[in-house]
Amino acid sequence: MTEKLKNILWPLGFGVAFLAVWQLGWFHALLNLAPFQLPVPSEIVDTLVAKFPKAMNDCGVTVSGALVGMILGSAIGFVVAVVATMFPKWGYGGLIVISALNAIPIVALSPIMNRWFATGMEQKIGVVTVVTMAAMAINAYRGLNDLRPFSLDLMKSYAAKGPTVFFHLRLPNALPGVFTALKINITTAMIAAIVSEYFAASTSGLGFGIKDNLRKAEMASGWAYITIASVAGVFLFLVIAFIERRVLKWHASQNPEVVEKRRPVKVG
């Protein structure tokens, strides 16, 4: 119990001390900043409260774009993984090419999507779709193919057909990887949605809010928006983690004791 308490009190204490130092203006003194350049926490909170309805509206725009794009991108990525599993020889090479998409900077994608789509929402969804495909394709492919030894042989000895092998062996085996990809993708999707709003023609959304407020030199509003974006990111992540726990109850990765026991013992 005390151990648990320490795990909470230490980081909490550090966080409070950090905010206090910030509030008292020690960072300003240290970094030679004027108060208007770096607003103190109380000012950010005041702004947050004052602008809450508008900020929530902007948050809704960004989150809905991020979610739709993430679902589209993850679905495409999963289909790619399934196709790659069906055609192993050509599929794996295609997967490597897809994973190169990972390296394309979001900032270069958003002006392209600006050309392709008329509205800010479509553009945002386009960017998020592209950046979330690769993680799902790679993780799902790994789950569909890294089967436990002999399980495929067992299925073959039962003369199981392709669809049976897929739905009873490969798909359940891929679920943990799918959730790993979703957890990676939800953060990526939020980042991509916000960054694409910096350069889109849209007049709403968290990214637009941050940029617009900074342009008007309203630093506290910018920080308030960043706070909301962070809270939204953590919340969405926790929602996915919660669904993962419910769906994967049967899986060993959700049970620390089993994982500990299943760890191979090295001999010699």
Place this chain on the structure above:
Amino acid sequence: MKTNVWGVGLVWIVALALAWEWGAQLLAVGFHDPMAASKLPYLHSVVSTMFNNADSLFEAASVTFTQATIGFALGAAIGYVLAVLMSVSRTIERIAFPYLIISQMIPVLGLAPIIFNLVRDMNASRILIAAYITFFPVAANTLGGFRSVDREKRQLLDSYAAGLPTVYAKLMIPFSVPHLFAGLKIAAPLSVTASILVDMLGSKNGIGVKLLYALYGGNMDIFWASVVTSALMGVLSFLIVLVAEKILVPWQDTANQGGAR
């Protein structure tokens, strides 16, 4: 098997290039889209623009890439040191670990304009933001590496009464290197992205500035050439880390764990 994978990859790249050409033709000739040249220009015209403007593109790209590299190295070093400190001291781990976890869930790149506004120096903010974004995956992955050191090996060294520096030099640090690289592979393209983002927020030079000016000036050839250049920079950063890993950790099978993010 190895050559086979490369061959298949090559076929895919050629097929994608052909699909691009065909798509561009379809858009321009098939649909008579007046915006075809800006939506999807012919790949060969993009490539020829890149060759014709190789000097200016390379200059802009190298400014951005250099700052990204400095920030990347700085962030990786700080992240590694924090991971070492966290593995040595339970208290430091207690303080920093929750923040490390939360930081992976928040849209860190959203902070870029705020930092840029605060620092007001494009080189410094490029380095700062690239370092900041590199820091988290490196620290988290390295700590994961320290934690997964076999208990028996640690106990063996303890039973030899080996001091902390010896334990780290002989066991912990070598063991953590593959995990460090897993973090570096995630961080490398991100640091390039961060650097380009700072370009586009209002710097004076760099590939992002070139991209933005071409976009606003309606110069679609240069725009597309800049987009492809920045994509290549991202791929290049990943490949550099991959090659470094092959040299430093030759025993690690990299094919199985690349591009986790």
